[in-house]
Amino acid sequence: MPTVKETMKRLAIAFTARDIMIPRRELVCAESESEAEVVSQTNPDFSIIPIRRKGKVGGYFERDTHSVKEIALSDLISDGTSLLNLVDIFKDRQFCFILSHRQIAGYVHFSDLNHHLVKLTFYVILEALERKLLNSIQREDDADYLHRNLDPRRFEQIAKQYKRHGDAARNLFNYLNISDILQLAVKANKVRMDSETIRAAKRFRDGAAHPSLNLVANYHEVKKLVTVKRECLRILGRA
Secondary structure, three states, rough: OOOOOHHHHHHHHEHHHHHOOEHHOOOEEEEOOOHHHHHHHHOOOOOOOEEEEOOOOEEEEEEOEEEEEOHHHHHEEOOOEEEEHOOOHHHOOOOEEEHHHHHHEEEHHHHHHHHHHHOOOHHHHHHHHHHHHHHHHHHOOHHHHHHHHOOOOHHHHHHHHHHHHHHHHHHHHHHHHHHHHHHHHHHHHOOOOHHHHHHHHHHHHHHOOHHHHHOEEEOHHHHHHHHHHHHHHHHHOOO
């Protein structure tokens, strides 16, 4: 069975910006600077309208500032950029153009972090974290331990779930979510993590696991995702 470290390495090279970008042929473009604002008005969901000159994308119209900019080196990333690294890139900017073979091959926006491949990547990371920490806190006296260390209302919820399943329920630890596990691990001095990051980890775990939910609902959540990723890899790196 591959180790957590080996799995992380595979994830880092398996899925890249190329897999989630909008290809150049599918971009809604303007053919001139004057046309770009009109195209932007008719496509209100797009914050950026690329400008194509003589068949090549060289600039873009920015809806929020109503300005035209040339594509700079800082706007470009390689098509081989891993999805894990892409998250860090989006911490400082909301979009990038994808460079492949010295030409622009596509475009990626922070909202593309809701792509199923990104969600799969974070599901694997968060599930690995959950499994590692659960193994570190599990005990035979599950009822007494959880009763002492969980919020009383949360313990009551878990106990009711456990009772409903009867003989099919193995132990109370099976009913913990990632937030419960992280809080218990912090209390047991197994890890260090603040309450805001724990809440964010629970939110991203739910978003990664459910097809109908987004991983990030807005740009503000990208920075939280960066923090959760960093903390997960820090803890898993000690495995």
